[in-house]
Amino acid sequence: xxxxxxxxxxxxIRLFPHSGYxxxxxxxxxxxxxxxxxxxxxxxxxxxxVCIYATxxxxxxxxxxxxxxxxxxxxxxxxxxxxxxxxxxQYNVPFPVYFLAxxxxxxVVGALxxxxxxxxxxxxxxxxxxxxxxxxxxxxxRWESVTHGNEGMRVKTLSxxxxxxxxxxPTFYFLCLGVLxxxxxxxxxxxxxxxxxxxxxxxxxxxxxxxMGVNVSLYKVKSFAxxxxxxxxxxxxxxxxxxxxxxxxxxxxxxxxxxxxxxxxGTFSLHGAVLGAIFLVMIDPFLTYLKDDLPGIIAGIxxxxxxxxxxxxxxxxxxxxxxxxxxxxGAIYGVIIVLFVLFEPLGLYGRWLKIKLxxxxxxxxxxxxxxxxxxxVKSERNR
Amino acid sequence: MTYFRADNLxxxxxxxxxxxxxSFAVEKGEILSIIGPNGAGKSSIFNLISRIYxxxxxKIFFEDQDITEQPAYEIAGLGxxxxxxxxxxxxxxxxxxxxxxxxxxxxxxQLWQELLFLPNVRAREKAHRRxxxxxxxFLDLEVYRDKLISGLPYGVRKVIELARxxxxxxxxxxxxxxxxxxxxxxxxxxxxWIRDLKTDLGITVLMVEHDMSLVNRVSxxxxxxxxxxVIAMGSPSEVQRHPDVVAxxxxx
Numbered sequence: 001x002x003x004x005x006x007x008x009x010x011x012x013i014r015l016f017p018h019s020g021y022x023x024x025x026x027x028x029x030x031x032x033x034x035x036x037x038x039x040x041x042x043x044x045x046x047x048x049x050v051c052i053y054a055t056x057x058x059x060x061x062x063x064x065x066x067x068x069x070x071x072x073x074x075x076x077x078x079x080x081x082x083x084x085x086x087x088x089x090q091y092n093v094p095f096p097v098y099f100l101a102x103x104x105x106x107x108v109v110g111a112l113x114x115x116x117x118x119x120x121x122x123x124x125x126x127x128x129x130x131x132x133x134x135x136x137x138x139x140x141x142r143w144e145s146v147t148h149g150n151e152g153m154r155v156k157t158l159s160x161x162x163x164x165x166x167x168x169x170p171t172f173y174f175l176c177l178g179v180l181x182x183x184x185x186x187x188x189x190x191x192x193x194x195x196x197x198x199x200x201x202x203x204x205x206x207x208x209x210x211x212m213g214v215n216v217s218l219y220k221v222k223s224f225a226x227x228x229x230x231x232x233x234x235x236x237x238x239x240x241x242x243x244x245x246x247x248x249x250x251x252x253x254x255x256x257x258x259x260x261x262x263x264x265x266g267t268f269s270l271h272g273a274v275l276g277a278i279f280l281v282m283i284d285p286f287l288t289y290l291k292d293d294l295p296g297i298i299a300g301i302x303x304x305x306x307x308x309x310x311x312x313x314x315x316x317x318x319x320x321x322x323x324x325x326x327x328x329x330g331a332i333y334g335v336i337i338v339l340f341v342l343f344e345p346l347g348l349y350g351r352w353l354k355i356k357l358x359x360x361x362x363x364x365x366x367x368x369x370x371x372x373x374x375x376x377v378k379s380e381r382n383r
Numbered sequence: 384m385t386y387f388r389a390d391n392l393x394x395x396x397x398x399x400x401x402x403x404x405x406s407f408a409v410e411k412g413e414i415l416s417i418i419g420p421n422g423a424g425k426s427s428i429f430n431l432i433s434r435i436y437x438x439x440x441x442k443i444f445f446e447d448q449d450i451t452e453q454p455a456y457e458i459a460g461l462g463x464x465x466x467x468x469x470x471x472x473x474x475x476x477x478x479x480x481x482x483x484x485x486x487x488x489x490x491x492x493q494l495w496q497e498l499l500f501l502p503n504v505r506a507r508e509k510a511h512r513r514x515x516x517x518x519x520x521f522l523d524l525e526v527y528r529d530k531l532i533s534g535l536p537y538g539v540r541k542v543i544e545l546a547r548x549x550x551x552x553x554x555x556x557x558x559x560x561x562x563x564x565x566x567x568x569x570x571x572x573x574x575x576w577i578r579d580l581k582t583d584l585g586i587t588v589l590m591v592e593h594d595m596s597l598v599n600r601v602s603x604x605x606x607x608x609x610x611x612x613v614i615a616m617g618s619p620s621e622v623q624r625h626p627d628v629v630a631x632x633x634x635x
Contacts, residue, residue, distance in 0.1 A: 009508075009509045009512040009516075010509070012479070012512070013505065013508055013509070013512075186499075189497060189498055189499065189500035189504075190494075190497055190498055192500070192508070193490075193492060193497035193500065193504050193508065194483075194486075194487055194490035194497070195494055195497050197476075197480055197483055197484050198484065198487060200473060200475075200476050200480065200484075201473050201476075201484045203475075204472075204473035204474050204475055205471040205472070205473060205474075207435065207467070207471055208467065208471035208472065208473065209473075209484070210435075210455045210456050211433050211435075211458070211459060211464075211465050211471075212459055212464075212484050212485055212487050212547070212551065213457070213458075213459030213460050213487045213488035213551065214456055214484070214487050215454075215456045216456065222494065268475065
């Protein structure tokens with residue numbers, strides 16, 4: 001076991017607490033750099049989606065994980081970023097400009113959503129953000145002169161400094177990876193400075209934060225703006241990746257997917273956003289696989305256990321009907337959320353920490369280490 | 384010309400007069416305790432001063448400035464820090480980041496500088512850290528630096544809350560029942576620290592307290608409240624002998 005001997009305040013400030021971190025993140029980075037030249041184009045495409053979802057996850061983590069303000073409207077922020085890109089692209093605006101414009105515009109909208117949200121907490125805030133997402137969805141469908149309504153908009157191939165960057169090529173992958181890494185570093189910087197601490201303070205006790213001199217309203221709006229801005233940046237990349245956008249892509253289900261990203265990853269750390277994104281992107285091909293192959297497998301099992309040919313065919317068609325039922329995906333997402341909230345509230349990253357601690361302390365690990373304890377009743381009086 | 388002054392302060396919830404035209408003054412550098420039975424309005428007075436509640440009527444002055452209309456988050460900026468009766472720490476953060484939030488009123492860096500973590504942010508962070516470290520040493524909290532609050536015992540949390548208030552380098556500190564939930568030994572420590580606040584750090588202390596031994600040990604003056612009104616004011620022994628105070632606690 002490693003014992004950290006701190007001799008300088010710098011030891012608590014730096015991003016990599018010790019050389020072990022540098023080594024493991026170095027290996028990860030090397031793998032990610034080599035990846036597009038080794039992996040199949042399908043996997044690279046999945047990795048691009050992981051980067052985009054993880055970027056949104058980091059944005060949502062700032063708002064929900066660190067400031068404690070739930071949001072089910074992040075699909076709308078993604079849409080605003082995506083549509084800004086598609087719209088400005090028509091006027092031959094260069095990529096860096098509309099990329100930043102997408103982020104900025106979304107940040108402004110995020111701040112505007114933040115103001116009415118100041119007076120709301122918990123479930124009411126969730127409802128407010130859902131309504132905001134519906135409004136945006138409706139505006140996108142109706143404002144045809146700008147958004148082309150339900151016909152959607154075609155997004156041209158990205159061109160960066162005169163070079164075409166196709167959305168399936170390695171350059172686009174590196175662009176998304178770069179955006180993700182910069183977002184993570186920026187967020188980590190924020191978290192180790194007064195603003196990040198003010199966010200956490202608001203999450204844990206607004207009364208105490210206020211009496212410590214934190215302007216709670218201002219920081220909530222800031223949190224909304226930063227979170228939305230990051231999501232907007234991801235939206236620009238999202239538009240390019242899909243090369244076609246229409247209002248029905250940015251529905252409540254997408255917002256729920258973002259919640260899944262942070263909930264399943266673990267809402268207390270940025271690692272969670274990345275792990276959650278990997279989980280979510282990888283579960284989709286898995287579900288498709290189940291849908292295609294599960295009926296056959298079950299029919300095969302039924303046949304092995306003596307079911308007749310007709311019965312087996314019957315079973316197969318029944319299972320196939322269930323597997324391709326409308327809204328099954330949403331139901332499965334719901335089950336996943338419930339299971340995680342019940343059995344692994346700290347998410348995948350929490351599980352990883354437990355495994356790590358198990359090996360670090362072997363054979364002294366005890367389960368109670370991660371048990372949530374409630375020692376005293378918090379004052380509700382000053383709410 | 385007083386350091387801190389409350390003028391005819393009232394707080395009514397409908398017909399209930401939680402605080403009923405209370406006036407008192409705090410001299411610079413003294414320790415003033417507010418005592419009274421449960422529901423006498425002690426904590427309400429604190430919540431009025433830290434602007435969690437707006438007063439129904441009356442005014443509050445600090446250093447000859449009217450702070451009655453100041454927003455709550457600016458009270459800390461003026462140099463008034465407080466602790467809470469039921470502890471309001473940031474549960475899911477380490478003690479260190481809790482204390483660093485106490486430094487919030489001294490932070491000067493801009494958001495974009497923080498995103499890039501420019502050298503000036505780094506330098507500010509180290510400076511914050513240095514002054515937090517002084518408070519940690521003052522209150523003997525070295526062991527708990529990187530511990531999460533949610534895993535710490537009640538008595539330690541109480542001290543950490545005092546530490547967080549001290550990190551903001553206040554001129555006036557409001558202590559809401561500093562000894563509640565502490566054992567005899569911890570209460571003893573607390574009384575020494577409160578004395579040190581006054582003598583070593585020159586901080587003026589306004590304190591709500593039930594433990595009369597602590598009140599007697601540290602207070603310069605005592606105010607007794609009952610039903611939102613001041614019933615006695617003076618030295619600890621005077622107030623304890625005052626017939627109205629005796630009646631309030633024991634019944635007439």
